[in-house]
Amino acid sequence: MELKNNYFQMRITREQLAAYERDGFLVLENFVGGDDCDRLRAHAEELVRNFDPNGLVSIFSTHEQTRTSDDYFLDSGDKIHFFFEENAFQPDGTLRQSKERSINKIGHALHDLDPVFDKFSRTEEIKQLVSDLGIADPLLIQSMYIFKQPKIGGEVTCHQDATFLYTEPLRLLGLWFALEDATIENGCLWIIPGGHKLRLKSRFVRDESGGTHFEVFDDTPWPEDELQPLEVKKGTLIVLHPLLPHLSRENRSPRSRQAYTLHVIDAAVDYPEENWLRRSPGMPLSGF
Ligand SMILES: O=C(O)CCC(=O)C(=O)O
Numbered sequence: 001m002e003l004k005n006n007y008f009q010m011r012i013t014r015e016q017l018a019a020y021e022r023d024g025f026l027v028l029e030n031f032v033g034g035d036d037c038d039r040l041r042a043h044a045e046e047l048v049r050n051f052d053p054n055g056l057v058s059i060f061s062t063h064e065q066t067r068t069s070d071d072y073f074l075d076s077g078d079k080i081h082f083f084f085e086e087n088a089f090q091p092d093g094t095l096r097q098s099k100e101r102s103i104n105k106i107g108h109a110l111h112d113l114d115p116v117f118d119k120f121s122r123t124e125e126i127k128q129l130v131s132d133l134g135i136a137d138p139l140l141i142q143s144m145y146i147f148k149q150p151k152i153g154g155e156v157t158c159h160q161d162a163t164f165l166y167t168e169p170l171r172l173l174g175l176w177f178a179l180e181d182a183t184i185e186n187g188c189l190w191i192i193p194g195g196h197k198l199r200l201k202s203r204f205v206r207d208e209s210g211g212t213h214f215e216v217f218d219d220t221p222w223p224e225d226e227l228q229p230l231e232v233k234k235g236t237l238i239v240l241h242p243l244l245p246h247l248s249r250e251n252r253s254p255r256s257r258q259a260y261t262l263h264v265i266d267a268a269v270d271y272p273e274e275n276w277l278r279r280s281p282g283m284p285l286s287g288f
């Protein structure tokens with residue numbers, strides 16, 4: 001990746017650090033160059049082009065759908081798996097449109113298994129930022145490429161990232177890279193400023209029988225009237241505190257809203273076994 005600035009210039013300021021602590025998020029414009037965004041998009045498109053959906057499409061059209069698709073999801077912590085938009089299928093289980101327009105996201109180990117994603121994810125600028133935000137010994141735990149497809153891009157309901165990736169104590173960062181302009185129309189992120197001061201509402205955990213469930217600590221509704229849209233330009237990085245409530249709405253517009261997300265934890269904290277996302281012993285986590 002071309003480095004537009006050296007990493008000393010990319011360090012966040014004291015004011016930005018204070019804003020992150022106060023608001024639970026940070027918007028860093030032009031963090032990534034436009035060409036790098038385009039290269040990542042072209043590469044994701046190539047991955048989808050080379051992906052054979054036949055086995056999976058048939059899975060989605062059988063009674064086994066829930067169990068098998070859950071297994072495919074739960075196995076994806078150390079793989080590159082492709083997940084469909086909920087509205088991608090017709091009642092007979094076939095795709096309504098091309099597979100390129102049907103994939104919701106790719107996850108969850110792109111950064112370790114794909115050289116292009118590895119290079120995008122492991123830069124001096126990201127390393128420095130993560131260190132500035134208090135992660136002393138970083139491990140890249142999860143990556144997702146999110147398409148938010150035109151017309152059928154699904155909603156992501158309000159959540160805290162720590163629900164899905166929990167550490168004890170909580171030391172986790174969510175990095176959300178806009179690969180295209182994100183607007184209200186095409187399904188940008190919405191956040192509750194300061195909402196990271198709310199407690200963790202739930203944890204998504206594996207149960208002993210092999211499935212998953214939500215452990216709920218607080219079932220009061222989110223103060224959704226406090227939600228604010230983050231409309232950002234391509235190349236912007238949004239940093240999310242693990243307790244910050246956020247969501248994205250459906251995309252009914254004719255434009256996609258592609259984004260790449262990376263989650264980083266600190267090697268010094270405990271990553272409980274019951275977290276849904278797991279690595280096989282042959283694929284340990286690594287840093288930058
Ligand atoms: O990009 C989106 O639409 C939502 C992503 C998100 O909320 C997440 O990765 O936690």
